[in-house]
Each structure stands twice: as structure tokens, then as C-alpha cells.
Amino acid sequence: MADWYQLLVEDLPYVNHIADIVHTTLPERPEVFEEKVRLFPAGCQKLVSEKNIVGYGISHPWMHYSIPPLDEFLHKLPEASECMYLHDVVVLPEARGRGASGRYVDYVKGVAREMGITRLALVSVYGTDTLWSRFGFKVVQNHSLDLKLISYGCSAKYMVCECND
Numbered sequence: 001m002a003d004w005y006q007l008l009v010e011d012l013p014y015v016n017h018i019a020d021i022v023h024t025t026l027p028e029r030p031e032v033f034e035e036k037v038r039l040f041p042a043g044c045q046k047l048v049s050e051k052n053i054v055g056y057g058i059s060h061p062w063m064h065y066s067i068p069p070l071d072e073f074l075h076k077l078p079e080a081s082e083c084m085y086l087h088d089v090v091v092l093p094e095a096r097g098r099g100a101s102g103r104y105v106d107y108v109k110g111v112a113r114e115m116g117i118t119r120l121a122l123v124s125v126y127g128t129d130t131l132w133s134r135f136g137f138k139v140v141q142n143h144s145l146d147l148k149l150i151s152y153g154c155s156a157k158y159m160v161c162e163c164n165d
């Protein structure tokens with residue numbers, strides 16, 4: 001079974017390769033990924049199977065109801081974080097079906113709790129909202145969020161998970 005480990009800056013060429021394969025309609029520059037790994041390494045994990053990177057997860061502290069535009073720099077993390085924001089989770093097809101995304105969500109919940117953060121947030125794309133709802137995420141919808149979701153494509157939904165539920 002594949003396991004999650006700390007993602008390092010030197011792993012990023014593999015991560016970018018995976019992102020290029022999976023996110024053909026939602027591309028991001030390598031330096032945008034790298035900024036997140038440097039700003040908040042504790043939120044970044046790689047999924048490894050037989051020494052190969054077969055997935056990754058990238059999260060960082062953020063503000064509630066705030067959605068970083070895709071492919072733009074964060075510049076800095078908020079001084080008072082209101083949620084842990086799951087920016088991206090990818091598992092390559094050969095490693096899917098074994099609960100990897102759920103284990104990454106559990107990991108991020110643990111990081112959040114250690115920081116006193118009780119809420120996770122993400123933008124679900126490609127119809128994955130049903131998957132995230134299994135882990136406790138619920139869709140939050142309003143007009144101002146709809147405007148912020150534009151860069152994520154028409155399937156995008158903002159979802160929130162209360163860690164204490």
C-alpha cells in the first residue's frame with residue numbers, strides 16, 4: 001500500500017509532472033507549487049508506492065471563505081488562520097481505490113488541530129464533492145464565493161469541514 005510522507009522541495013519535479021498529467025484543464029506554474037511547499041511544509045505530503053511518487057497533497061493555513069485564485073502566489077500566510085485550506089490532492093490512477101485521499105485528509109486534520117484550527121476548506125473540482133462529503137466536507141454556496149470560484153472551472157464548489165463535528 002502507498003504511504004504518505006513529507007513532501008520536499010526536491011520532490012517538486014515529480015509533483016509538477018503528475019499535476020501536468022492530471023490537471024490538464026487547470027494548470028499551475030511550478031513556482032506556484034514551490035511557494036506553498038516553502039511557506040507551509042507541514043501541509044505538503046507525497047504519496048509513495050515502491051519508491052515512486054504516485055500522488056501528492058498540498059494544504060496551508062488560510063482565511064475562511066477566501067479562495068486563492070488558481071496559479072497565483074499566496075505571498076504570505078495569514079497571521080490569524082481561520083482554516084486549513086486543501087489546495088490540491090492527487091492520487092495517480094494506479095494508486096487509487098485504497099483510501100489515500102481520506103488518509104491525507106486525516107493527516108491535515110491532525111496538523112490543523114495542533115495549530116488550534118478547527119475547520120478545513122477546499123474547492124472541489126471534477127465532481128469530487130461526493131468524495132469529500134464522505135470525510136465531513138459540506139458545500140457552502142453564495143454569490144461572493146461563486147465569483148471567486150471562476151478560475152477553478154464550472155464544476156468547482158467551495159466545501160468546509162468542521163474538525164470537531
Ligand SMILES: CC(C)(COP(=O)(O)OP(=O)(O)OC[C@H]1O[C@@H](n2cnc3c(N)ncnc32)[C@H](O)[C@@H]1OP(=O)(O)O)[C@@H](O)C(=O)NCCC(=O)NCCS
Nearest residue numbers: 089090091096097098099100101123124125126127128131
Ligand atoms: C480525488 C482522488 C485524489 C481520490 O483518490 P482516492 O483517495 O484513491 O479515491 P478513489 O479514487 O478510490 O475514489 C474514492 C471514491 O470517490 C469517487 N471519485 C473519485 N474521483 C471522483 C470524481 N472525479 N467524481 C466523482 N467521484 C469520484 C470514486 O468513484 C470512489 O467511489 P467508490 O468508493 O464508490 O468507488 C483521485 O481520484 C484523483 O487524484 N483524482 C484526480 C485529481 C482530483 O480530482 N483531485 C481532487 C481535486 S479537488
